[in-house]
Amino acid sequence: MKHLRTVDDVMTHAVISVDRQAPFRDIVEIMRQRHISALPVLSEDGRVAGVVSEADLLLKAQGADESRAVTAGRLMTAPAVTVPRDATIASAARLMARGHLKRLPVVDDGRLVGVVSRGDLLKIYLRPDEDIAAELRELIMAYLIPAGSSLVHVYVSKGTVYLDGSIPDPTLQAMLVRVARTVPGVVDVTARLDAEVPA
Missing domain, CATH: 3.10.580.10 (CBS-domain)
Structure with a gap:
């Protein structure tokens, strides 16, 4: 890729x-x-x-x-x-x-x-959605592994990124949206990420 x-x-x-x-x-x-x-x-x-x-x-x-x-x-x-x-x-x-x-x-x-x-x-902006999603998954893993456990699903359609799932810290959502916007070919980002509740 x-x-x-x-x-x-x-x-x-x-x-x-x-x-x-x-x-x-x-x-x-x-x-x-x-x-x-x-x-x-x-x-x-x-x-x-x-x-x-x-x-x-x-x-x-x-x-x-x-x-x-x-x-x-x-x-x-x-x-x-x-x-x-x-x-x-x-x-x-x-x-x-x-x-x-x-x-x-x-x-x-x-x-x-x-x-x-x-x-x-x-x-x-003609990059395949699969390429954008794969690159973004790599970036998300790099940012989230140090922050603790998380489950973020990445879906890309016509250059628009959709982030769903849970993150260990609610302040990470804004950072992940900024990271997603840096990926070449991304047109827009929609994030619906819930903060994990400690057991």
């Missing part, structure tokens, strides 16, 4: 990129053929120098002298906003939301290793 935690778990590894010398028309053709709206621009050593997007191309097409050679190096937005491959899915989502970005180049030591899109980040 794969626990989806980092950008590396969901990113697209086969990346289409261009170098600084790529001409305007070639960039447009690549975007059209591959159905993508932006391309990382790489320097000679494979590092991400910038990103050229459809918006960059449209701005150039609207007002510039097209008789001059226009290249990716002149069109790109730089420096590029990138994310390391070991970044959490949540941190990548925040970065995209903050910058109003549709995708981010993924780097390892500055070199391009993938691209993560909004759609890639949403993949976690």
Whole structure:
């Protein structure tokens, strides 16, 4: 069972990129053929120098002298906003939301290793319910065994977690709900946990 935690778990590894010398028309053709709206621009050593997007191309097409050679190096937005491959899915989502970005180049030591899109980040919500439940059971066992005996049933349906049973301490319910919400793919949590009454 794969626990989806980092950008590396969901990113697209086969990346289409261009170098600084790529001409305007070639960039447009690549975007059209591959159905993508932006391309990382790489320097000679494979590092991400910038990103050229459809918006960059449209701005150039609207007002510039097209008789001059226009290249990716002149069109790109730089420096590029990138994310390391070991970044959490949540941190990548925040970065995209903050910058109003549709995708981010993924780097390892500055070199391009993938691209993560909004759609890639949403993949976690397609995890099988069984995978979510199994991961959550592991986490619950880790939290509850030190706290004493308990009997917690975990059921997941369409990403919604249902926790039923008994726990040794009523204050654990809020903690278990918080733990459940950290599991990638969880949409909501409903807990009906009774505190055990000492004999």
